Amino acid sequence: MIKFGKGNLRVPRLERPVYVVAGGLTDFRKFYPEKQTSELCLEAVRMAVEEGLCMAPQDFRELVNFCIYSQFADHFGDQLLAAAKIHDYLGLDPLGNIEVKTGGATGGSSVLAGIMAIASGYASLVPVIGWERMDEVSTAQGNAYIASAACKDFESELGWLYSTYYALMMQRYLHEYNPERTTLAKIAQKNHGYSRFSPYSQLPGDYSLEEILETKIVSDPLTFLECCVMSVGAACLILADEETAFQLTDRPVLVNGVGAGSHTLRTADRRDMPILLLPHEDPSLYSDRENEWPGFTSFLAARFAAYLAYHMAGIKNPVDDLDLLETHDAFTVSDIQTYEDIGLRPYGQGADFIESGDAYFEGRLPTNLSGGLLGSMHAVGATGIFQLVEIFWQLRNEWKKFHADDNHWQWFGKTKPQDFQNLQVKNAHRGMAVSHAGTGSHVTCTILERGW
């Protein structure tokens, strides 16, 4: 679709307010033989209910009326209707439930489905539960499964590897905008670094830029440390209507805006079109632009989702109006592309979001303090939920409760680093998560803010 009609750009509206009341996570690992998938999901829900809401499971269960399940690929779990097994394991029968699938954005889309369920009045308390079990097959087979989410006729056979599809974008990005190569490595350094302060993280590391750029190349120019991890783990976010939310907590977090976008599964098929402008962008901004848009350097789906979410939430300028951000940093290059798509900087200037310091803790818009997909996790169906759990904790000033407690580190068999840093953003009122699939086939932007 190149020309928008008025129906396409209609700003979404929730018929009644929707709140987040709790979140829970497991830790994330490359290989997790100690626990089955249903056990991991139970542990994530249990954290949300027992540690978050301070409720007994029986009391919580009495209030639930619908459930959303989030898993990327049946291939990985090798269990069709895994959601039914998990729903049963949680003792939630005979409540209705659905499983959502939109690739890497499955978590974001599942939360959107939960928001719709509450906003429409269909439900009043909805757990959204996501997971992925990526350790039943070798890494090479895992990459092939992931590349099954590219076009099997015209793309998958060409490498069976998503890193290559992003590397094609990266070469083009470097060609069109010529950023410093080290700026991209700084994204990996930042997120691996922040993941050191998370008991949930899979690949923490205090890496130098040289180490990041000199590790093995997966598909040039992307190095191993610039590509996301493959994980096992689960995440849970609990949504409620206003009455239920304030019954369960005096500090619920409000869903302020949510947008979903899409674009062709094949990067190849993206036709040149005029740039869709965000609320703070003047039409003159791109009048001299010669590069195609979105081409291989931008994600129309991300821009479209941000357009809807910003208009819905009344965001005039995301860097000023948001206090923290979680992006889908599957690759360093996709992160810098996303900064531009969601309007943190104009197209071609995404590097400045890093170089200015804005993206760092205590910067103007701290990004991926969770450690993101590069450092902490990419258990695909859990990822978009994980991002919102981390934002939820930040907005409630609970980052320390869920990251600094020695009990959490011990539970996951880890030791807190000696130089542990408190990453709680002071007075965080509003945050956004970007959930992203394919080479930008689906994107959701979800904005949460303090609701009390």
Added chain:
Amino acid sequence: MEKKRTKVVLTPDESIQLVKELFKQNVPENSWVRPNPRSITHYHTYGNLTPFFKGLTQAKLFGTRCRSCTTGIWLPPRAHCPDCWKEMEWVEVNTEGARVYTHSMTQYPGAGFKGSVPCPLISVEIPGVCTKFMSYLSEFRDGEPYINMPVRPVFRTKNPTYTILDISWVVIA
């Protein structure tokens, strides 16, 4: 008369052993990990895209074009125009002026990749085509590929794979 009792007989695969190590990590003693081997063949139709794949085996590159819309040639082809949903027509693509739009040397492909590595994957920009065609260079030397490198297609007409790998590109010297 006593009814005959029938026994159920299992035919276990004796090659199956519990796994002791995966991902360079030992499996904890208290968690059993059992291999579940698979060998499955899917039978996939190319449907109305069959002329494209057939064309590759005859050293021809076909795209599709909408008779009503003016978008240009679609490559990969689609049977239907995404704008007006009418059936499109087949046209042979003139690859004169084709250039590398972007590229990456893949080093660690996923399972099932049929090529040798490193393998230079490319997206090709072709005048008159509204898309960027993903493919690979079947020959390369140091410094290749590079953006804007002029290329021409070559076809695997002998022993075709009947996949998109039957077309690749080489530099125009």
